[in-house]
């Protein structure tokens with residue numbers, strides 16, 4: 001929407017009336033900082049000196065009531081609203097593509113309660129997740145949501161993208177950890193989901209908002225279950241002759257014991273990233289794992305996992321490389337260790353039941369490497385369920401086209417080829433990074449007629465379509 005003459009000032013003064021003058025900005029330099037998240041296209045675009053997407057107003061609410069008033073103003077003027085947490089998302093989901101109000105929620109960062117009897121913790125969603133975890137740790141407790149973005153993502157961002165942490169194989173995803181939440185609906189109504197997520201009082205409202213990427217409202221508070229910090233955590237690493245043998249072994253491990261970490265790397269990632277970061281210099285499929293909890297139980301779990309790996313012919317690398325992986329779990333993302341601009345890269349992140357994992361892996365690898373010269377495909381499986389696993393697959397191109405428009409064209413062609421290959425073989429387009437702008441166009445292909453359920457929800461909750469336009473295929 002284009003605002004004429006003094007309309008910007010009129011709306012700005014209404015927003016200032018809600019949050020105070022110091023919490024509204026129309027400063028051009030401030031606007032620039034919200035034009036780039038971790039989405040490759042946005043980063044490349046800015047690197048080439050192109051103008052990033054910018055909001056018209058940056059607003060920093062301090063409470064759910066303030067969010068409610070802002071959404072009412074936005075609905076009246078039919079201004080797009082873009083919620084922004086830490087801006088660490090990789091899917092372009094936080095980018096203000098349609099301008100309007102950028103709602104930076106990080107002022108809403110209070111701890112509401114930590115209840116040791118209930119074993120719950122409740123906080124405002126603008127809090128950085130690491131801070132929430134520190135509050136729990138101070139009492140010997142943990143939420144056990146430990147993603148690699150722990151220090152840069154917010155509570156709301158983790159919920160909005162249905163995020164996952166490195167200990168997920170034992171403790172689940174954010175949607176297993178969240179008990180309830182407060183949400184400001186697009187019309188400004190403030191609602192609460194039920195205090196427990198497991199009930200028979202109809203569908204679970206939490207699951208409507210978890211993964212909704214700011215398209216159905218603004219989550220303002222959330223409660224999580226707590227668990228005791230583990231008495232023991234034991235690490236171990238193995239080398240399988242190939243990725244496919246490793247998948248079979250890991251499936252048997254998670255069907256038998258409950259490890260917290262299981263990371264299995266394909267041959268290409270073993271000789272590239274694992275070699276570079278951990279200094280491990282052998283060919284095959286590297287796997288690191290951890291078991292944790294009660295010391296006696298973990299010792300038995302580790303023994304059983306070792307027996308299973310031996311049955312599949314794996315080389316036991318001992319504790320050293322398992323510990324090394326854990327120590328480097330964040331440094332994997334440091335410059336020099338991982339892909340970075342000007343390289344072109346993307347994490348396709350696919351999830352499926354066990355019967356399809358191998359097929360999807362090969363279909364994606366061929367779709368990417370056979371159709372696009374000079375593009376490499378590497379993968380690992382990092383989050384395991386009783387019924388399947390996710391493939392954290394990446395494509396990498398060292399010398400993408402210089403021209404930013406050509407680069408976007410090629411980027412999207414590679415994504416389409418890889419993701420369609422996954423879908424055609426029974427995969428789902430994403431495990432935990434979300435859809436955002438990056439995969440928005442593929443949502444209809446993923447869901448088919450089922451997409452009408454989301455469209456209906458969107459129309460009824462957000463009839464003016466103001467919340468986070470162009471994202472999630474809505």
Ligand SMILES: Cc1cc2nc3c(=O)[nH]c(=O)nc-3n(C[C@H](O)[C@H](O)[C@H](O)COP(=O)(O)OP(=O)(O)OC[C@H]3O[C@@H](n4cnc5c(N)ncnc54)[C@H](O)[C@@H]3O)c2cc1C
Pocket residue numbers: 037038082083084085086087088089090093094105125126146147148149152153154155156157158159160161162163164165166213214215217218219220333432433434468471
């Ligand atoms: C180095 C690195 C490592 C990463 N590792 C992981 C990982 O291990 N696991 C993982 O899951 N992800 C990972 N990510 C991806 C990303 O960090 C997560 O998706 C994270 O949860 C995003 O949080 P954020 O606060 O930065 O959200 P943003 O990027 O600010 O926003 C993401 C989406 O959430 C919406 N949103 C934010 N707050 C709210 C709210 N309160 N109410 C409604 N909608 C809201 C936004 O509108 C947007 O659609 C990683 C990213 C980086 C850069």
